[in-house]
Amino acid sequence: MILADVSIRRPVFATMMIVALVVLGLTSFLRLNIDLFPQVDFPFVVVGTVYPGASAEAVENDVTKKIEDAVNSIQGLEDIQSSSREGYSQVVLRFELEMDGKEKAQDVREKMSTHRSDLPQDIEEPVIQRFDPAESPIMSLAIAGDRSPRELTQIAKDKVKKRLESKRGVGAVDLVGGFEREIQVDVDIEKLAAYELSPFDIQNSIAAQNLEVPGGKINEGGTEFLVKTMGRFDDLNQLRNLVVATPEGQFVRLADVATVTDGVEESKSLSRLTGRRAVSLNIKKQSGGNTVDVANLVYAELEQLRKEIPEDVSLIVAQDNSVFTRDAVHDVEVAMLYGSILAVLVIFLFLADLRSTIISAIAIPTSIIATFTFMNALGFTLNFMTLLGLSLAVGLLIDDAIVVIENIYRHIEMGKPAKLAAAAATSEIGLAVTATTFSIVVVFLPVAYMKGIVGRFFYSFGMTVAFSVLVSLFVAFTLTPMLSSRWLKREQSRKGTRNPIYMATNAWNGLFGAINRRYSGILKWALGHRVITLLVATVAFIGGMMLYPLIGFEFMPQSDQSQAFVAIETAPGTRLEVSEEIVGKLEQIIRSHAEVTDVFSVIGGESSPINKGTMTIKLIPKDERDMTVAEFVQELRTELKQVPGVRTSIAVEAGHEGGEAPVAYSVTGDQEERVTRYTEALEAIVRNTPGAVDINNTLSRGTPELRINVDRNKIADLGLNMLQIGSAVRLLVEGDVVSRYKDIDDEYDIRLRVKETQRNIGSSLRNFLIPSSKEVEGIDDFQVPLSRVASIEKWGGPAEKTRFNRKREYRVLANVEGRFSGNVRQDVEAGYADIDMLPGYDIAPVGEGNYQKEAFNYIFESLILAIIFIYLLLASQFNHFLDPLSIMVSLPLSLVGAFLGLLAFGSSISIISLIGVIMLMGLVTKNAILLIDFTKQARARGLSRTEALLQSGPIRFRPIMMTTASMVFGVLPLALGLGPGAELRAPIARVVIGGLISSTALTLVVVPVVYTIFDDIAQWFGGSRRKDQELEKAADAV
Known part of the structure; x- marks a missing residue:
């Protein structure tokens, strides 16, 4: 090996190369942003x-x-x-x-x-x-206190919002539940009628007399002056005293026919925190910003702001996503540390040599730090996916060093000098180590380049693992042989030592030697009973496949983030005050639970009606609770159903509305009546499906409406049109912004409307006067009452109309309780397959169900590509078409333990666990490669096939067990599922541990047997089977 030889001859050069990688890695690490998930661009x-x-x-x-x-x-x-x-x-x-x-x-x-x-x-x-998912709020603040809503809004807007928006990394701060100042002009239509005026006269007067009109430029004495006519109201009394008419020379002022109020606009949303009205601020970070750093800056600024705002006003962090991000990232880092320590202890246990252990252990931090260079170059962040990749790679990063140093150690025990042993051992094992490393790389490249939305998230994961193992290979061929050539020496026997550590390692090595000898006997028996061996392996594989139906499946495991979410919906048309009263009752129930710390509620909003809202429930940390968040949700669900007048949906994760529920189906078609009928049939199926709860649909529930049916002939006869009628009605009911009022640097709407007591269905609406261009019979002053040209009727119109691909669409939504979401969806889909639907109408999963179907397809595609790439790699290494097949027999054997691992821990088949299966494809081939490569080298030295296998098996037994144990213990902290976000990380580790154990146990016996079968086939086609058998007999006789 050129790299190893150069490193052994020039140790300073080798050291400087590694130091350069570490320095670049540390520099890159300081530049990496921290986020929960990778930054993904969705078009x-x-x-x-x-x-x-x-x-x-x-x-x-x-x-x-x-x-x-x-x-x-x-x-x-x-x-x-x-x-x-x-x-x-x-x-x-x-x-x-x-x-x-x-x-x-x-x-x-x-x-x-x-x-x-x-x-x-x-x-x-x-x-x-x-x-852009990155533009979702990272924090929500609540400003509450015993002050008017307008005062709280003013504090939130002028003090808090402006200060936070100026901080580095903050992208935007959105105000929710605020009450903006508004100048309200409430006209009295009876007084207007007495002066023969209409609201439109008032509208025109205000608009025409609240202006600043530029007049051009004047040059005088060499100076140029800008001319501007100043006509803006700078005092509300000016507005009140505005002359709106002069009948018979008398001034009619605005105050004579209207009330001018310095008030607040009609609220279409509100926020509450722990039972009190509040104004909330949603903080978004800049694109590419560091979530944790931005949150820290906000916290520092909040401390200063609390000193500046009134003492009776509370400024509280209602929600902070950076906490979970910070804790989850920290927990992965801890898992990496513990995994590294366990992997190093495994090496020491097997080698019982401190120097060998240190040399191997150096590979872990060196490879991880160097990987940060590639992550920074590719624009990755420190997030759940990249850190998951690094934590899984902990066991892998030491694998190459283990195999190399174990072989060097074996050569030293054979009596060779350290430098010669390092060079010879690295050369002997170099090709196999390269192949085992690239077997990992080729299985993760398809993962990195998966299609679909899921592929975007797993790109950084796959590339991080691939780069880290390539760095570990470089370290294994440079630093490991260089240090071994100088540090390692043949150890004296420690037999009889009283050192408890070495007594333990001696005992273990004695036990391991006995296991190895037992394995030699089993291997010899298996080679002589190939049919029985294959039959046992086949039975084990079939038994493992029979476990598959017993395992639940879902898109992604639910994580315990110490919070829960409640989606609420009152009847369409419900006033905001009534919705708030109902929310108050729900909050009272929620706050009665000891696990709850805060309840943050938001009703309405710009894109949400005032009869819908969300409640965010913050819980005490996971390790301080006696129940999981899923158990808390299940208990609370029953209690919330007792509150009348509201539909509730409670879940561990946000997003019930809009098709983001775990169970969500879209029904589409052209005719609304048929779509409605199919939707109702689908909902009945969902209601009868075990595990489906909080069942809801988006079928339009009637919103109370007043429909004004205008007689087109009558308005045409009066010189009116539909726009004039509609504008008049809107002015009466909602009012209209007719101008803007300037107060220092801020401007506020001036809204003209009819006073509230006259905004009713009765005489006020019917008798509302509309200016006409023609004289109306029996009525003076060219004004016509609405009742003369239109009829008014009550109606129940739809609250919401939804479409998908320009067709009518309704959805059926449900949460899941007691079962995995994938199993619930499977039952629902089996049920609606029997619905007799006309062509052009369709039922399809949306949200999580659609993502799962798409993701599973892409993952299986990646799995197939990984297997193909493994074969291509092995065929290239061994220069043989059949030898790779004997190695790849270990792939299906790993599934036995993978399914057992999931079943034992109660985990599901999800995209996380399936990525673990793909990872297994690369891991399990490593052991088989070491075994078959050494066998082929032994045969090349003149040993018969059986002799080569019986020699290679016991010799490779120790490094195979060392790499397997280091990988198992390296990911064990992840598999235990402790800490924030552990539910998302644990399944992949459980698959790896189970699959490695079963595959290693079967591979050590089955792979040699299958190798002999394929070798027989190759020799049969090569015409040399009989000659080889004669050589085997001669060898056995000797």
Whole structure:
């Protein structure tokens, strides 16, 4: 081996190479950001449009469908999902993952700009945003106190929000549940009628007399002056004294017909913390920012802000995702440390030599630190996926060093000088070690390049493992032989020593020697009874496969993050105050549990109606509770159902609404009536499925509506149109922003509306006067009451209208209790297969179910590619077509232990555990490679096949057991499932441990037997079978 020879001859050069890797790695480590998950770019674009006062049907017909038509032709568009509710339209565009999200967002903006004239003039400008998971809030603050909502909003906006937005790394701070200042002009329509005025006269007067009009420039004496007519209100009394009419020379002022109030806008959302009204702030980090660093900066600023705001106002951190991120990352680091220590102890136990142990142990920190260089170069962060890869690699990183140093140690025991032993041993084992390392690399490359959303998340995981084991190979061929050539020497026998450590290692080595001798006997018997050996292996494999149906499956294991989420929904049309009262009852129940520390509730919002909300429940840390968060959720679910007037859905993870429930299905088609019928049939199936709870659907529940049916002939005769009628009604009911009031540097809306006591269905609405361009018979002053041109009726309109790919869509949603979500979905899908549906109508899983189906397909594709790559690698190494097959027989044998490991710990088959299966494919081939490679070397030295196998097995037994034990103990801390986020990490470690144990036990016997069978086949086709048998007999006779 050139690398090893150079390193042995030039130790300083070898040392400097490793030091350079470490220095670069440490420098890169300091530059790595910390996040919970990798930064992934999703080419999803969201178009949100506010249409004030419009019903769900009007929003869908006038806004949503037109946006869908406008963007449908954009290249790469996969699907369109839309929802329309009162006053708001949301269209979500999902493009092919290969597309650039920024470019697609720009394409959408161009299309919207082109088709803007197709949309109603009175909508607010559509907001077009890219969906970026990294832009989700990392923290939520609550400002509470015994002050008016306006005062709390002012403190939150002017002090807290502005200060936090100026901090480095903070991307945005969004205000939720605030009460913005608003100047309200409430007109009295009876007084207006007495002066023969309409609200439109007031509207025009305010708009025309609250202006600053530029007048150009004047040059005088060499100086240029800007001319500006100052007409803005700078005092509310000026607004009150505004002259709005002069009938018969008399001044009619605004105060004569209206009340001007310095108030707050009508709230469409509210926040509560531990039972008190609050104003909340959602803090987002900048793209690519460090979650933990940003959170630390925010905490430091909050300490200063608490000293500056009034003492009776509380500034509380309601939610902080950085805590779980920090704890989860720390827990993985601890698991890596413990795994490294256990792996090193395994080496010492086998070799009973401190110097050999130290040399091998150096490979772990060196490889991990050097890997940070590649991570930084590729733009990775320290997150759950990359750290999971490094923690799993702990056992791998020492493998190459173990195999090399064990072989060097064996050569030294044979009496060779240290330098000669290091060179010869590394050369002897070099090709096999290279092949075993690349067997790991080739199984992780398909993982890194998986397609789909899951592939984006696992890219950094696969590349991190691949780079780390390549670095460990470099260390094994440079630092390990160099140090061994100078530090190792033949140890004197410690027989009779009284040192307890060496007494323990001597006892273990004595026991291990006996096990090795026993293995030699078993191997010799197996080679003489090949059929029985294969039959036992086949039975073991079939038995392992029979365990598969006993294991549950799901997309991702649920993690205990010491929090739970409740989605609430009251009846459509419920007032905000009523929703708040119901939330108060729910909070009281939740806070009665000793495990609860805080309850943070949010009702309504810009993209959510006031009858829907979410409650975030913070629990005491996991290690201080007697129950898991899943058990807490199960207990609380029954209690919350007792509160009338509200539908609740409680889960460990957020996102019940919008198809993110564990069980979620979409029903689509053209005719709404049929889609509704199929949805109801599907819901009945879900309700009868064991494990499904909190069952809900998105079928439209009627929202109370007043429909004003206008007679087109009558308004045409009066010179009116639908826009004038609609504008008049909106002015009456919701009011209209007619101008802006400036107070120092801030501006606030001036809203004109009819006073609240006159906003009713009775005479006020019917008698509301609308200006006409023609004289109305029996009525003076060209004004017509609404009742003359329209009828008013009560109606129950839909609360929300949803579509998918421009078809009507409804969804059935459910949480899961007592079973794995994949098993529940399996039963549901078996049930709805019997629904007789017409062509053009479809039921399909969405959310987690869809992701699981897609991810499992891609993982199995990666598994097949990994197996193919392993074969190509082994065929290239051994220059043989059949030898790799004898090695690869260990692959299916590993599944026996993998399934046993999952079943024993109660884990599920998920994308995490399936990645463990792929990892196993590379791990188990390593042991077989060591065995077969040494056998082929022995045969090349003139030994017969049987002699070579019987010699190679016992010789390779120790390094095989050492690498297996180091890997098992290296990932054991992960498998125990302790600490925050452990539920996500544990399954992969349990698969690896179970699979390695079963595969190693069977591989040591089965692989040699299969090798002889394939060798017989090769020799049969080579025409030399008889000659080889004669050589075998001659050898046995000797």
